[in-house]
Amino acid sequence: MKLLKKTHRMFKLHRIFIKQDLKRLMEYKIDFLTGAVGMLLAQAINLFFLSIIFSQIPSLDGYTFEQIIFIYGFSLLPKAIDHLFFDNLWSIGYFIIRKGDFDKYLTRPVSTLFAVTVEKFQVDAFGELVVGIAFLCVSIPKVNLDVNLINILLFITAVFFATFIFTGIKLITSSIAFWTKRSGHITHMFYMVNDFAKYPTTIYNRVLSFIITFIIPFAFTAFFPASYFLGNGNALFNIGGTAVMAIVLMAVGIFVWNKGVSSYESAGS
Amino acid sequence: MRKILRIYKPFTHAGFLLAAQYRVNFIFFVFGDIIRCFISYFLWHAVFTSGGNNTFMGFSEVDMTVYIFISFLTGIVAYSDGSYIVGEEIRDGNIAMRLIKPIRFDLAFLFQELGERTVTAMIIFVPMMAGVEIYKFVVTGAVGFNIWCFLLYLVSLILSYLINFYFNVCYGYSAFVLKNLWGSNLLKECIVNFLSGGIVPLAFMPAGLGFVLNLLPFASLTYIPVMIYLGMYDVPTILMSLGLQVFWLVFFIFLQRIIWNACVRRMSVQGG
Amino acid sequence: MIYVENLRKEFKKVVKEPGLKGSIKSFFKPKNEIITAVDDISFHVPKGEILGFIGPNGAGKSTVIKMLTGILTPTSGKCEIGGQIPYKNRKNYVKEIGVVFGQRTQLWWDLALRETYTVLKEIYEVDDEQYKKRMAFLNEVLELDSFITSPVRTLSLGQRMRADIAASLLHSPKVLFLDEPTIGLDVVVKDNIRNAIKAINEEQQTTVILTTHDLQDVENLCDRIVMIDKGNKVFDGGIGELKSKYGQQRELKFVPTDFKAAESLDYKREFNLTDDDIIIENDGHIISVTFNSDKVSVEKMLSYTLSVTHVNDINVSDADIEEIIKDIYKSGVSPSA
Numbered sequence: 001m002k003l004l005k006k007t008h009r010m011f012k013l014h015r016i017f018i019k020q021d022l023k024r025l026m027e028y029k030i031d032f033l034t035g036a037v038g039m040l041l042a043q044a045i046n047l048f049f050l051s052i053i054f055s056q057i058p059s060l061d062g063y064t065f066e067q068i069i070f071i072y073g074f075s076l077l078p079k080a081i082d083h084l085f086f087d088n089l090w091s092i093g094y095f096i097i098r099k100g101d102f103d104k105y106l107t108r109p110v111s112t113l114f115a116v117t118v119e120k121f122q123v124d125a126f127g128e129l130v131v132g133i134a135f136l137c138v139s140i141p142k143v144n145l146d147v148n149l150i151n152i153l154l155f156i157t158a159v160f161f162a163t164f165i166f167t168g169i170k171l172i173t174s175s176i177a178f179w180t181k182r183s184g185h186i187t188h189m190f191y192m193v194n195d196f197a198k199y200p201t202t203i204y205n206r207v208l209s210f211i212i213t214f215i216i217p218f219a220f221t222a223f224f225p226a227s228y229f230l231g232n233g234n235a236l237f238n239i240g241g242t243a244v245m246a247i248v249l250m251a252v253g254i255f256v257w258n259k260g261v262s263s264y265e266s267a268g269s
Numbered sequence: 270m271r272k273i274l275r276i277y278k279p280f281t282h283a284g285f286l287l288a289a290q291y292r293v294n295f296i297f298f299v300f301g302d303i304i305r306c307f308i309s310y311f312l313w314h315a316v317f318t319s320g321g322n323n324t325f326m327g328f329s330e331v332d333m334t335v336y337i338f339i340s341f342l343t344g345i346v347a348y349s350d351g352s353y354i355v356g357e358e359i360r361d362g363n364i365a366m367r368l369i370k371p372i373r374f375d376l377a378f379l380f381q382e383l384g385e386r387t388v389t390a391m392i393i394f395v396p397m398m399a400g401v402e403i404y405k406f407v408v409t410g411a412v413g414f415n416i417w418c419f420l421l422y423l424v425s426l427i428l429s430y431l432i433n434f435y436f437n438v439c440y441g442y443s444a445f446v447l448k449n450l451w452g453s454n455l456l457k458e459c460i461v462n463f464l465s466g467g468i469v470p471l472a473f474m475p476a477g478l479g480f481v482l483n484l485l486p487f488a489s490l491t492y493i494p495v496m497i498y499l500g501m502y503d504v505p506t507i508l509m510s511l512g513l514q515v516f517w518l519v520f521f522i523f524l525q526r527i528i529w530n531a532c533v534r535r536m537s538v539q540g541g
Numbered sequence: 542m543i544y545v546e547n548l549r550k551e552f553k554k555v556v557k558e559p560g561l562k563g564s565i566k567s568f569f570k571p572k573n574e575i576i577t578a579v580d581d582i583s584f585h586v587p588k589g590e591i592l593g594f595i596g597p598n599g600a601g602k603s604t605v606i607k608m609l610t611g612i613l614t615p616t617s618g619k620c621e622i623g624g625q626i627p628y629k630n631r632k633n634y635v636k637e638i639g640v641v642f643g644q645r646t647q648l649w650w651d652l653a654l655r656e657t658y659t660v661l662k663e664i665y666e667v668d669d670e671q672y673k674k675r676m677a678f679l680n681e682v683l684e685l686d687s688f689i690t691s692p693v694r695t696l697s698l699g700q701r702m703r704a705d706i707a708a709s710l711l712h713s714p715k716v717l718f719l720d721e722p723t724i725g726l727d728v729v730v731k732d733n734i735r736n737a738i739k740a741i742n743e744e745q746q747t748t749v750i751l752t753t754h755d756l757q758d759v760e761n762l763c764d765r766i767v768m769i770d771k772g773n774k775v776f777d778g779g780i781g782e783l784k785s786k787y788g789q790q791r792e793l794k795f796v797p798t799d800f801k802a803a804e805s806l807d808y809k810r811e812f813n814l815t816d817d818d819i820i821i822e823n824d825g826h827i828i829s830v831t832f833n834s835d836k837v838s839v840e841k842m843l844s845y846t847l848s849v850t851h852v853n854d855i856n857v858s859d860a861d862i863e864e865i866i867k868d869i870y871k872s873g874v875s876p877s878a
Contacts, residue, residue, distance in 0.1 A: 012663065031450075031451055058319075107612065107638070107647075188298055
């Protein structure tokens with residue numbers, strides 16, 4: 001009962017913050033629109049890039065153009081959702097801690113992690129979200145995908161957990177800033193690895209495959225779950241693996257965060 | 270000329286120190302971006318394996334790999350913060366202060382950035398060049414390093430930076446119209462990256478489009494220097510391309526002066 | 542209400558050697574230096590009091606405030622506020638306090654001021670009726686009405702400070718912490734803020750702890766002051782007490798008609814004083830002599846001075862609190878523990 005009340009309150013706060021952020025957005029309409037167009041264009045250019053490649057070859061490592069588009073589209077969903085809700089973690093690593101602005105979250109009667117993440121609702125992510133959904137819609141009819149209830153549920157589960165792989169990695173690397181004051185560059189370095197997940201892991205050499213499967217497991221954010229829906233692999237590894245990785249990363253992330261908060265040393269005198 | 274150097278040398282020095290201070294952050298950052306190069310590399314490797322052909326629209330696998338890494342290197346070394354700096358100056362109103370100082374606005378930034386770029390180049394230029402040449406040697410079994418191509422590449426790279434700097438300064442003036450530059454900078458970077466050949470060589474574009482893109486200033490930023498380095502251009506093409514770069518540099522310098530003078534008029538009439 | 546006992550905070554500072562080699566070395570084998578920001582501080586504040594917390598820059602004021610607000614965990618010692626320990630069960634504790642850091646804002650920069658309050662209302666779970674009542678009161682004392690619909694980034698510094706104080710009081714905290722609430726404000730605005738703080742203190746017997754560099758704040762607002770220096774408490778008591786303890790200082794100022802004669806004045810020899818008891822300043826026009834009235838009476842000083850030189854103007858004054866504190870900062874009085 002208490003948990004229910006707590007969750008209810010969290011959602012309510014979230015809604016209020018989202019409303020505030022949309023209002024803020026209206027203050028910078030042109031900026032937002034140009035940014036969104038930029039995001040869309042970036043994805044369109046990537047699509048163009050892939051189409052140039054496939055104009056010369058029939059398939060890439062056994063995957064057709066449509067299959068690659070499906071994996072690519074899938075990769076954008078968890079990325080966009082993480083981007084939408086947990087973008088403020090970047091600011092932790094870049095300036096919140098360095099400037100001593102973390103103080104204010106400690107004087108709020110909610111958990112610090114919640115207070116930080118709820119504060120920013122990153123609408124730019126809609127660009128990725130829209131493109132991701134569009135890619136999926138275009139490719140699904142052409143990749144022999146069984147659209148049934150189980151697959152839909154598995155799909156939602158996979159996207160849900162994949163999101164927390166992104167969040168977990170950002171959480172761990174941002175928390176480093178509690179000790180070093182600044183860790184945005186470290187987050188950036190790890191985050192960039194996510195681009196590997198857009199393509200089949202089979203095109204990489206063994207060392208890289210191993211790294212993106214088990215060390216910085218971005219392969220589970222797109223390639224593994226997506227290829228399950230394309231008829232390769234099994235649900236236990238491809239989707240179960242996504243869930244396990246997400247849970248492990250989030251657990252480590254929350255642990256490191258809490259450790260970090262307790263050794264936070266504010267700034268100035 | 271000597272006088273200019275004397276006045277603006279402190280800016281270069283300051284830029285150098287500033288960049289040196291943040292070198293650890295920079296190294297991590299570049300490392301993250303190099304990861305992207307490797308993704309492209311593996312992707313193209315798979316393309317060449319899947320296609321079964323030795324060349325892809327005139328590029329061999331070695332050419333493509335060198336293209337990926339050298340275009341990345343060119344992009345990093347010729348990078349300019351001009352639009353952010355100018356945009357911020359305009360937003361917080363500091364630009365009016367520039368009028369009361371006896372130095373040229375653009376040159377002060379340029380010399381400061383030159384200091385920063387020197388640090389950048391010192392950190393990544395040699396290791397990446399060496400890496401690319403070693404790769405070429407391992408794959409082809411022959412030393413493919415051509416000193417003339419390299420020297421001409423350096424000339425073209427410097428022109429590329431200068432064009433990029435003045436282009437970005439011109440772009441930054443749009444802050445007079447837009448409230449916030451974040452979105453438009455994102456859009457700009459995306460377009461420039463594509464048009465300059467940062468994603469695929471312009472040779473892969475459909476013929477008519479490719480021809481136009483070759484003439485636009487963006488080709489001067491990445492594509493021309495990289496093609497020179499690759500040895501893909503013959504002597505007349507090299508001379509023409511360098512000439513084109515010089516043309517665009519002069520063009521943007523003049524454009525910058527025109528916009529700046531208009532701004533000065535506007536500021537002295539409307540008070541900023 | 543507030544009990545602080547033997548509070549201590551140490552910071553670890555990584556000592557970095559210069560150069561790339563140094564960075565690598567400190568990465569693998571960091572060398573730490575321990576800095577004691579707060580050494581040993583104890584005090585007690587009863588409910589409803591306004592306590593001024595003063596001390597020079599870097600004395601450890603902010604560190605103490607941060608420990609009392611649960612932002613920092615003390616290295617050792619105890620602090621208890623309203624029966625709660627700040628850094629334990631932080632979420633529960635912060636509902637009871639309000640915090641304003643004068644140099645930072647907790648308002649949402651891009652939004653109309655009112656929006657910040659609606660968000661804070663939810664965060665602190667203030668119910669609708671209470672919220673209405675509270676806003677009415679805060680409006681009255683802080684006069685928010687004229688700018689409540691403006692975006693926060695357009696507010697003047699004084700308006701922003703008023704808005705920030707209101708934000709920290711929305712949930713009717715029992716204790717209010719103000720870290721330099723009047724920094725950078727003009728005299729009129731400062732006065733408004735002081736009156737507001739007084740009104741807030743009287744309304745619900747809210748305990749207020751404030752740090753400041755402005756001694757007018759102290760004189761006008763505080764029932765009591767705690768002065769710290771180098772992490773230790775050097776004074777704890779009322780303003781009157783401070784004046785009577787350190788306030789034997791008097792200042793004699795005069796404009797001599799004949800400067801040569803005035804320069805032959807030798808107070809030290811005449812009254813057998815040491816450097817601690819007397820400070821003479823001469824700007825070539827006015828001579829000012831600060832002396833300890835316990836050692837030599839005002840009357841003797843005057844008659845000696847007038848016996849040596851004629852004056853155009855002469856005046857003796859009490860040292861004001863600013864002078865006293867400057868004196869304590871400078872001479873670094875030993876802890877009065």
